[in-house]
Amino acid sequence: MYALIHQDTHSRARTxxxxxxxxxxxxxxxxxxxxxxxxxxxxxDAIREIGVQMVIxxxxxxxxxxxxxxxxxxxxxxxxxxxxxxTMTDSGGFQVFSLGAGKEHGxxxxxxxxxxxxxxxxxxxxxxxxxxxxxxxxxVWFRSVIDGSPRFxxxxxxxxxxxxxxxxxILVLDECTSPLHDYAYTKNAMERTHRWAARAVAAFARLHxxxxxxxxxxxxxxxxxxxxxxxxxxxxxxxxxxxxxxGFAIGGSLGKSKSDMYHVLDWTxxxxxxxxxxxxxxxxxxxxxxxxxxxxxxxxxxAAPTRIAxxxxxxxxxxxxxxxxxxxxxxxxxxxxxxxxCDCFTCRHHSRAYLRHLCRAGxxxxxxxxxxxxxxxxxxxxxxxxxxxxADRFDALAAEWGVVTGYPDSTD
Amino acid sequence: MYALIHQDTHSRARTxxxxxxxxxxxxxxxxxxxxxxxxxxxxxDAIREIGVQMVIxxxxxxxxxxxxxxxxxxxxxxxxxxxxxxTMTDSGGFQVFSLGAGKEHGxxxxxxxxxxxxxxxxxxxxxxxxxxxxxxxxxVWFRSVIDGSPRFxxxxxxxxxxxxxxxxxILVLDECTSPLHDYAYTKNAMERTHRWAARAVAAFARLHxxxxxxxxxxxxxxxxxxxxxxxxxxxxxxxxxxxxxxGFAIGGSLGKSKSDMYHVLDWTxxxxxxxxxxxxxxxxxxxxxxxxxxxxxxxxxxAAPTRIAxxxxxxxxxxxxxxxxxxxxxxxxxxxxxxxxCDCFTCRHHSRAYLRHLCRAGxxxxxxxxxxxxxxxxxxxxxxxxxxxxADRFDALAAEWGVVTGYPDSTD
Numbered sequence: 001m002y003a004l005i006h007q008d009t010h011s012r013a014r015t016x017x018x019x020x021x022x023x024x025x026x027x028x029x030x031x032x033x034x035x036x037x038x039x040x041x042x043x044x045d046a047i048r049e050i051g052v053q054m055v056i057x058x059x060x061x062x063x064x065x066x067x068x069x070x071x072x073x074x075x076x077x078x079x080x081x082x083x084x085x086x087t088m089t090d091s092g093g094f095q096v097f098s099l100g101a102g103k104e105h106g107x108x109x110x111x112x113x114x115x116x117x118x119x120x121x122x123x124x125x126x127x128x129x130x131x132x133x134x135x136x137x138x139x140v141w142f143r144s145v146i147d148g149s150p151r152f153x154x155x156x157x158x159x160x161x162x163x164x165x166x167x168x169x170i171l172v173l174d175e176c177t178s179p180l181h182d183y184a185y186t187k188n189a190m191e192r193t194h195r196w197a198a199r200a201v202a203a204f205a206r207l208h209x210x211x212x213x214x215x216x217x218x219x220x221x222x223x224x225x226x227x228x229x230x231x232x233x234x235x236x237x238x239x240x241x242x243x244x245x246x247g248f249a250i251g252g253s254l255g256k257s258k259s260d261m262y263h264v265l266d267w268t269x270x271x272x273x274x275x276x277x278x279x280x281x282x283x284x285x286x287x288x289x290x291x292x293x294x295x296x297x298x299x300x301x302x303a304a305p306t307r308i309a310x311x312x313x314x315x316x317x318x319x320x321x322x323x324x325x326x327x328x329x330x331x332x333x334x335x336x337x338x339x340x341x342c343d344c345f346t347c348r349h350h351s352r353a354y355l356r357h358l359c360r361a362g363x364x365x366x367x368x369x370x371x372x373x374x375x376x377x378x379x380x381x382x383x384x385x386x387x388x389x390x391a392d393r394f395d396a397l398a399a400e401w402g403v404v405t406g407y408p409d410s411t412d
Numbered sequence: 413m414y415a416l417i418h419q420d421t422h423s424r425a426r427t428x429x430x431x432x433x434x435x436x437x438x439x440x441x442x443x444x445x446x447x448x449x450x451x452x453x454x455x456x457d458a459i460r461e462i463g464v465q466m467v468i469x470x471x472x473x474x475x476x477x478x479x480x481x482x483x484x485x486x487x488x489x490x491x492x493x494x495x496x497x498x499t500m501t502d503s504g505g506f507q508v509f510s511l512g513a514g515k516e517h518g519x520x521x522x523x524x525x526x527x528x529x530x531x532x533x534x535x536x537x538x539x540x541x542x543x544x545x546x547x548x549x550x551x552v553w554f555r556s557v558i559d560g561s562p563r564f565x566x567x568x569x570x571x572x573x574x575x576x577x578x579x580x581x582i583l584v585l586d587e588c589t590s591p592l593h594d595y596a597y598t599k600n601a602m603e604r605t606h607r608w609a610a611r612a613v614a615a616f617a618r619l620h621x622x623x624x625x626x627x628x629x630x631x632x633x634x635x636x637x638x639x640x641x642x643x644x645x646x647x648x649x650x651x652x653x654x655x656x657x658x659g660f661a662i663g664g665s666l667g668k669s670k671s672d673m674y675h676v677l678d679w680t681x682x683x684x685x686x687x688x689x690x691x692x693x694x695x696x697x698x699x700x701x702x703x704x705x706x707x708x709x710x711x712x713x714x715a716a717p718t719r720i721a722x723x724x725x726x727x728x729x730x731x732x733x734x735x736x737x738x739x740x741x742x743x744x745x746x747x748x749x750x751x752x753x754c755d756c757f758t759c760r761h762h763s764r765a766y767l768r769h770l771c772r773a774g775x776x777x778x779x780x781x782x783x784x785x786x787x788x789x790x791x792x793x794x795x796x797x798x799x800x801x802x803a804d805r806f807d808a809l810a811a812e813w814g815v816v817t818g819y820p821d822s823t824d
Contacts, residue, residue, distance in 0.1 A: 364453035
């Protein structure tokens with residue numbers, strides 16, 4: 001399903017293409033988050049127009065509402081939502097974390113990177129409190145965030161759920177650990193995730209032949225765990241690499257700093273087969289995108305670019321922050337677009353002054369207009385990155401954007 | 413500015429065209445409400461694509477935020493919002509009512525017609541409580557709904573405010589009375605509104621020559637008041653008709669029933685000059701549209717079609733209610749569009765099942781998709797009405813839609 005196009009000579013950055021039944025994805029690519037089969041505030045047709053190549057939805061949330069049976073009856077996620085392009089589904093493994101240890105510890109998976117911004121505002125998520133999750137060898141008990149009712153997910157039931165949803169790329173059920181978990185806990189969780197991965201592979205093979213589902217051409221991705229521990233990440237990458245997955249996601253705790261995250265990538269990516277795609281779960285800051293691509297990541301998703309947009313924070317090509325907040329009083333009479341070089345709908349039609357007014361007046365169109373900008377900004381950035389890799393000038397592009405892709409504490 | 417095209421032979425219904433510096437409006441037409449220079453949840457470009465011909469913004473709200481100076485500096489409402497089509501501004505007279513007597517009485521201007529739906533959810537509006545308004549002969553003191561600060565509007569200051577906003581059609585400051593006001597109060601208020609109208613005409617003439625404003629080609633409309641009292645409505649129409657206005661709005665209390673509203677129109681419209689347009693403020697139910705057009709109304713605006721859309725209520729061509737609510741469980745697996753005969757973006761792209769899911773999941777794109785449908789539905793209805801009038805079959809069209817345009821208590 002994956003074809004390598006060009007391998008950078010100076011780093012692990014690479015361009016390639018992921019083939020799916022719903023079209024190709026040129027990589028490296030940003031995958032837009034459509035948790036409930038909808039990118040928040042923007043309808044699927046506009047997502048396509050922006051140039052987003054792939055979206056990722058969440059099996060746990062769609063299971064609760066509207067339910068996989070309804071979605072399957074209406075033609076799977078593609079028929080249901082009208083988004084006809086490549087689609088992934090996350091397994092619910094992140095909810096093992098966010099409704100479990102994340103909730104108990106009151107932290108995100110990369111606690112220090114997006115302070116205040118990496119915290120989904122979903123009911124209960126990340127608010128410190130009692131865990132809504134109970135883990136067993138067999139699977140995981142969740143409480144519904146909607147009505148509190150208990151639901152059981154096993155590696156097998158999640159495959160069936162994802163087959164009903166019909167995404168092109170589906171992820172196995174894993175346990176996403178917290179940066180605050182110790183070595184022993186992280187090791188145990190990783191080993192269970194490996195046993196679950198084997199069961200998911202078996203279930204996927206079984207269901208492939210026996211039952212009709214909306215999308216017969218699905219690809220199953222494994223997930224590498226192991227926290228911020230080198231030996232565990234190495235062991236997990238080796239184990240998951242040999243189980244026959246079509247591609248790989250790097251999940252779980254990415255540590256407590258940018259350095260930790262970069263280490264995790266440097267430990268795992270060289271072990272994963274070069275002929276298959278690598279997805280990094282939950283990363284979307286501009287600096288992190290450059291750093292991850294440089295370490296060989298092909299795709300990543302993150303809710304932050306769309307979430308901060310709804311709060312008035314929009315991307316601009318201005319290092320080091322690459323963002324402005326439209327609520328700021330200095331934009332009151334600013335007739336310029338958000339970014340004069342941007343070709344998105346918002347920048348072609350509206351000034352910062354009008355957008356600031358919409359934001360302050362609480363007008364609903366604001367959320368869509370800023371989300372469109374942030375997604376288009378990332379889409380264009382990824383195209384620039386692909387071009388730069390193809391021309392062997394990736395590091396020059398990073399320098400042009402004023403980002404540091406090496407370890408903050410070294411001269412790498 | 414107005415040209416009559418065709419006068420129906422069986423009723424006062426007529427087709428015509430309103431010429432403005434920003435384009436023509438084929439009448440009868442529905443004017444979309446863009447209170448704060450934005451139709452709620454839909455950006456101006458989509459409003460144009462829907463076929464909406466004119467929008468109406470609110471001077472009071474725009475004065476409070478972002479302020480007329482900012483809007484004037486950015487090219488008036490057209491330059492500021494990016495909506496380049498015909499635009500009206502209401503004067504703040506409605507706020508004399510909604511923040512004053514409406515608030516004290518806890519009622520809307522047509523208390524019985526849209527139970528629960530004619531009440532804007534703006535801060536403070538219609539919630540019963542202390543009046544935020546103090547009327548004097550000179551003008552009106554408001555308290556800001558944003559910060560409680562006192563603001564004074566006079567007939568002259570409102571003209572200056574509206575000249576700064578730069579709409580194509582601007583309304584004079586009036587006092588919009590409540591259905592619960594008695595005859596004596598309504599008569600006094602009407603007489604003051606007439607004196608204010610004369611002052612507004614003088615101010616408009618004065619400012620026309622003296623100051624630079626974003627839109628030199630504005631047209632001033634007078635407002636007929638008089639509550640649900642025949643002699644007052646007649647007197648008001650006669651007085652306002654002779655003051656040199658480019659067009660007329662029918663404002664204030666339209667009584668306590670559909671019959672009352674129909675009477676108000678039957679009393680006033682025949683007195684107004686046939687060569688100028690007539691606008692009915694705040695009416696937008698499908699049955700009322702037919703009834704008002706039949707009585708000679710050319711344009712009307714109403715927040716209800718967009719407000720009910722955000723609550724999940726969408727128009728369908730099914731008498732007598734002409735609406736369904738997408739929250740209903742019967743739409744869970746309904747793969748049909750809202751209205752199979754509708755050509756709007758929403759009906760071309762999405763099923764009732766998906767829309768219901770977006771609504772229940774609280775997805776922001778829902779508000780835009782249903783608003784687009786309701787506005788497109790009304791836009792197409794108005795085109796049908798214009799065609800029917802032109803073909804002298806307006807009553808046949810009303811019958812086809814299953815609406816009664818006569819007095820509910822008569823055989824008219």
